[in-house]
Amino acid sequence: MPVKTSSRGGGGVRMHEVAELAGVSRMTVSRALNHPEKVKEKVRQRVFDAVSQLGYVHNHLARSLSSSKSNVIGLVLPSLENSIFAQTVKAFSDVLRPAGFQLMLAESTDDPKEEEAVIAAFLAQRVAGLVLHSTRHSPAAIRMLRGANVPVIENGDMPVEPIDMVVSYSNRAAAKAMTLHLARLGYGRIAFASLADNPRATERQLGYADALKELGQEVDPRRIVSVSRGFGGGAEAIAQIERLAPDTDALFCAGDVLAVGALLECNRRGWDVPGRLAIASFDDLELMRHVNPAITALRLPRHEIGRRSAEMLLARIFDRDLPVRSVDLGFEIVQRASS
Amino acid sequence: MPVKTSSRGGGGVRMHEVAELAGVSRMTVSRALNHPEKVKEKVRQRVFDAVSQLGYVHNHLARSLSSSKSNVIGLVLPSLENSIFAQTVKAFSDVLRPAGFQLMLAESTDDPKEEEAVIAAFLAQRVAGLVLHSTRHSPAAIRMLRGANVPVIENGDMPVEPIDMVVSYSNRAAAKAMTLHLARLGYGRIAFASLADNPRATERQLGYADALKELGQEVDPRRIVSVSRGFGGGAEAIAQIERLAPDTDALFCAGDVLAVGALLECNRRGWDVPGRLAIASFDDLELMRHVNPAITALRLPRHEIGRRSAEMLLARIFDRDLPVRSVDLGFEIVQRASS
DNA sequence: ACTCAAAAAGATACCGGTATCAAATTTGGT
DNA sequence: ACCAAATTTGATACCGGTATCTTTTTGAGT
Numbered sequence: 001m002p003v004k005t006s007s008r009g010g011g012g013v014r015m016h017e018v019a020e021l022a023g024v025s026r027m028t029v030s031r032a033l034n035h036p037e038k039v040k041e042k043v044r045q046r047v048f049d050a051v052s053q054l055g056y057v058h059n060h061l062a063r064s065l066s067s068s069k070s071n072v073i074g075l076v077l078p079s080l081e082n083s084i085f086a087q088t089v090k091a092f093s094d095v096l097r098p099a100g101f102q103l104m105l106a107e108s109t110d111d112p113k114e115e116e117a118v119i120a121a122f123l124a125q126r127v128a129g130l131v132l133h134s135t136r137h138s139p140a141a142i143r144m145l146r147g148a149n150v151p152v153i154e155n156g157d158m159p160v161e162p163i164d165m166v167v168s169y170s171n172r173a174a175a176k177a178m179t180l181h182l183a184r185l186g187y188g189r190i191a192f193a194s195l196a197d198n199p200r201a202t203e204r205q206l207g208y209a210d211a212l213k214e215l216g217q218e219v220d221p222r223r224i225v226s227v228s229r230g231f232g233g234g235a236e237a238i239a240q241i242e243r244l245a246p247d248t249d250a251l252f253c254a255g256d257v258l259a260v261g262a263l264l265e266c267n268r269r270g271w272d273v274p275g276r277l278a279i280a281s282f283d284d285l286e287l288m289r290h291v292n293p294a295i296t297a298l299r300l301p302r303h304e305i306g307r308r309s310a311e312m313l314l315a316r317i318f319d320r321d322l323p324v325r326s327v328d329l330g331f332e333i334v335q336r337a338s339s
Numbered sequence: 340m341p342v343k344t345s346s347r348g349g350g351g352v353r354m355h356e357v358a359e360l361a362g363v364s365r366m367t368v369s370r371a372l373n374h375p376e377k378v379k380e381k382v383r384q385r386v387f388d389a390v391s392q393l394g395y396v397h398n399h400l401a402r403s404l405s406s407s408k409s410n411v412i413g414l415v416l417p418s419l420e421n422s423i424f425a426q427t428v429k430a431f432s433d434v435l436r437p438a439g440f441q442l443m444l445a446e447s448t449d450d451p452k453e454e455e456a457v458i459a460a461f462l463a464q465r466v467a468g469l470v471l472h473s474t475r476h477s478p479a480a481i482r483m484l485r486g487a488n489v490p491v492i493e494n495g496d497m498p499v500e501p502i503d504m505v506v507s508y509s510n511r512a513a514a515k516a517m518t519l520h521l522a523r524l525g526y527g528r529i530a531f532a533s534l535a536d537n538p539r540a541t542e543r544q545l546g547y548a549d550a551l552k553e554l555g556q557e558v559d560p561r562r563i564v565s566v567s568r569g570f571g572g573g574a575e576a577i578a579q580i581e582r583l584a585p586d587t588d589a590l591f592c593a594g595d596v597l598a599v600g601a602l603l604e605c606n607r608r609g610w611d612v613p614g615r616l617a618i619a620s621f622d623d624l625e626l627m628r629h630v631n632p633a634i635t636a637l638r639l640p641r642h643e644i645g646r647r648s649a650e651m652l653l654a655r656i657f658d659r660d661l662p663v664r665s666v667d668l669g670f671e672i673v674q675r676a677s678s
Numbered sequence: 679a680c681t682c683a684a685a686a687a688g689a690t691a692c693c694g695g696t697a698t699c700a701a702a703t704t705t706g707g708t
Numbered sequence: 709a710c711c712a713a714a715t716t717t718g719a720t721a722c723c724g725g726t727a728t729c730t731t732t733t734t735g736a737g738t
Contacts, residue, residue, distance in 0.1 A: 012487065014694065025718050030696060040704095040716065055486050060463045061404045062695035066723050069696095070400070072443070072464070080429040083422035090419040093446055097457075102464060104411070105444045107432055118436075124399045125411070125441060147394055148351065231629040264629050287626075290570040290603050353724065364688050369726060379686065379734095401725035405693050408726095 013056040022050040033058055064126060072102045073313060074122035074130045078110045078156070078198075084256065084283055084302060085133065088155070091306025092131070099314055101128070110199060112138040123148050129313040135159035136199050151316040153309045156200055158328055165316070166326040167309045171200050174298050174331040175207025176214075178252060178280055181296075181333050183215050187250035187278055191223035193237040193262065194254045201254040204282060208252060223248055227258065234261020238269070241277075249278060250339065256283035259295050263338065267292075278339035293337030301329040352395040360389040372397055403465060411441045412652060413461035413469045417449045417495070417537075423595065423622055423641060424472065427494070430645025431470070438653055440467070449538060451477040462487050468652040474498035475538050490655040492648045495539055497667055504655070505665040506648045510539050513637050513670040514546025515553075517591060517619055520635075520672050522554050526589035526617055530562035532576040532601065533593045540593040543621060547591060562587055566597065573600020577608070580616075588617060589678065595622035598634050602677065606631075617678035632676030640668040 019026045024043060032039045032047040039047070050056070064070045073096055077085050093103055104122060108115035116138045122130060123144060129151040135158075137145075145152050145163055152164040157171045182190050192208045195201040209219050222245040227233035237258065241248050253259035259281030266273050273279055273293055281288060284297035308327060316322050358365045363382060371378045371386040378386070389395070403409045412435060416424050432442055443466060447454035455477045461469060462483060468490040474497075476484075484491055484502055491503040496510045521529050531547045534540040548558050561584040566572035576597065580587050592598035598620030605612050612618055612632055620627060623636035647666060655661050 016694085026695080027697095027719080028717060031717085034696085038716075043716085055483070057459070057483070057487065058463045059404075059465060059694055061400055061409070061465050062693075062723090064695090064723095065398075065400045065404055065725085066694075066696040068723070080432055081422075081425045083420075083425060086420045086422060086425070089444075090446070093419055093444070097445065097460075100460075102460060103444050105428075105432070105442050106436065107429070120396070121436075121439075121441060124397045126398060126400045144394070144396070148396065231625055235629075260626075261629060264631060267631050286570055287599075290574075290600060292603060292606050355724085365725080366689080366727095367687055370687085373726085377686075382686085398724055401693090401723075403693095403725090404695085405724075405726040407693070 012059075013054045015056070015059075018047065018050045018054055018056045021054060022046040034063075070126045070128040071100055072104050072125060072127050073310075074104045074106070074119075074125070074127040075133075076106050076108050076115060076118050076122075076131065077133045078108055080105070080107045084285070087302040088133070088306035088309075091303045092310045095307055095310035095314070101314070108132075108134060110134065110197065112136055112141065116141040116144070119144055123150065128317050129153070131155060131309055131313065132163075134199070137163070151313055153313055155305055155309060157203055158326070162324075162326060165312055165324055167305050167312060167329065168327075169300055169305075169329050169331045170207075171203035172207035172210065174300070175204035175252070175254075175282065176211040177207075177331070178282070178298050178333060179208050179211030180214070181335070182250045182252060182278065182280055182339060183211065185278070185339055187339070189220075189223070189245070189248050190250040190252055191225065191237075191241055191245060191248045192252050192254070193225050193227055193234070193258050195229060195233070195258070196226045198254070204254045220245065229257070231257055231261035231264065234258045234263070235265040237262050238265040238271075238277075250274070250280065251277055252280045252282075254282050256281050256285045256288065256297070259297070260285075260287055260291060263291055263293075263295060274337070274339050280339050284334055288334075288336070296336045296339040297334050299332040299334050301331070304329055351398075352393045354395070354398075357386065357389045357393055357395050360393060361385045373402075409465045409467040410439055411443050411464060411466050412649075413443045413445070413458075413464070413466040414472075415445050415447050415454060415457050415461075415470065416472045417447055419444070419446045423624070426641040427472070427645035427648075430642045431649045434646055434649035434653070440653070447471075447473060449473065449536065451475055451480065455480040455483070458483060462489065467656050468492070470494060470648055470652065471502075473538070476502070490652055492652055494644055494648060496542055497665070501663075501665060504651055504663055506644050506651060506668065507666075508639055508644075508668050508670045509546075510542035511546035511549065513639070514543035514591070514593075514621065515550040516546075516670070517621070517637050517672060518547045518550030519553070520674070521589045521591060521617065521619060521678060522550065524617070524678055526678070528559075528562070528584070528587050529589045529591055530564065530576075530580055530584060530587040531591050531593070532564050532566055532573070532597050534568060534572070534597070535565045537593070543593045559584065568594075568596070570596055570600035570603065573597045573602070574604040576601050577604040577610075577616075589613070589619065590616055591619045591621075593621050595620050595624045595627065595636070598636070599624075599626055599630060602630055602632075602634060613676070613678050619678050623673055627673075627675070635675045635678040636673050638671040638673050640670070643668055 015026050015029050019029045029047050032044045106118040119141050131153045133155040154166045158168050194205050212219050225237050225240040227236040263279050281295050281297040284299040288295040288297045354365050354368050358368045368386050371383045445457040458480050470492045472494040493505045497507050533544050564576050564579040566575040602618050620634050620636040623638040627634040627636045
């Protein structure tokens, strides 16, 4: 037969009991916890003692409800498995935790409908702010966000029509710059490896086309290869190039993993890089520096995006009237031996 | 002068207003939302219409507080930047979302004090359950968890003294198995590359030592190299081996990234792998299959760990009296060309 | 049409805090 | 020592829902 060990069955100590033990009112306990400076030193100490003696755990649910102030930030990523987002998440967390905020995470799989569902769920949790690592949203999602009056930051690209604030770089501009860089190095038949169903990869492809146009070249469809995710995709790209456009002299990959996959496939085939084919990557993972040859890459401010996003979000949460800002953090081309 | 646009200043629609529009009581709205089957079809429809007409967003804060049932799960990872956890998180999320649960994430940096702070913060949010990707906890943390009466799952290893439930594999057993595997292949002077300050790497080293003991070999301290994180660590390992124990014929790396770093360094030096030095990894990233030669690795059930953890947690949340279980999901050795 | 159990809807109290304003206490100037 | 102003503490209502119990409605069986 089960025995109750306390009057609240392990459900936790309430603030009231802390107040009683400390000989003050609930309100004073609440103050000691939230605005310690507003409670006299001696009383505060009594409260803290009571808290630790009873093992009291503040109930942030009740606090948020009562004060209409949440301390949770929602973060929506296209994919939880993609390590390039890890840096952003880390930087985000590093800023939020010291400020007393928690991070709620969900995946959108780059599907606006799915994103909409996630946003609805986060709004139901009354998040204090939202970060969306995407710039394509369903109309319903936009309506919800506007209606909820919650600070929002978009991250994955520079959107044409921002919902609220933006911290990002431009995929299109970056891809264009890298393509021009390869051209400047003397490569004249540059191919582009893209990922299907990835809106950021699509933007990058546009940037690639922009560059060719500026160079006075036609976009040769044989040199645009669409491959699957993962290292295998890089190998596919090499195979397709050999089959469809063997005179290609440089390959610009829409993603880091693709670039490594392509390079390793070249290694396997004994193709000289960059002699037979130069390779460049859209993202600069640590791995890029360690493969042989090291891969020329676009360094994107992943960490900075997380940090600035978190900072701007917090600033906005504390001061609703702060102006809306759009920050383009740019990018950097890191030239290495692969091109 | 600011103008209020509505009586609640964008703060959202309350259930009461939905009830009014639908011509029912708040309670009926609540039922229609939480237990639709308990409300008559016709009324339910009226409620749903009112909800969408007003753009009502259910307040899960209030719901959780009132019902003492949270729909948030806390997940504590040693590092947010390590991609090996990504699979676990992904699997976790895939199970939780359809069940209506949200994921809260935080980083412990393998520091029990930091972990303790994170756990306290999660308990304050009244998470319905917690997953800890670690097995070393501060006494205060354990006390808090026991006191909070919250389902907990430990993940990173098979702990000697579990807090509650466990879903993992044994680092020590896996490392021992791989070392024995290398020995069986004929390697007689096996080195071990470890990461400092990583409790899981420490366990793995013990497994390595277990194997040598079983083989009747002494542990040669020259063959235990402690390196820094990242691909660079793998290069360090090769350098140390060359300097301290050049007759080493196999290197077992405590981490995937280390193994790749080591292999790439061998490539650079022109060392034949596995002729000059065999390499094996503790973790089987996709990359392992793509490098040249492909790396022999321990395949750990990262995805399965996430899925089972989430399932067990949910089962426990819905039925408090479920028996506590410890699940050892084991591991698998994937023999490839590097050994 | 009538009975009665089952199903549906409602009234009320409460979840555990905080905002707000009022009351009590302290502080400093003279 | 006395009073006004400032600081500290407390009383009360409310945040937005749900649990629980009660009342009303429904409908099957006769």
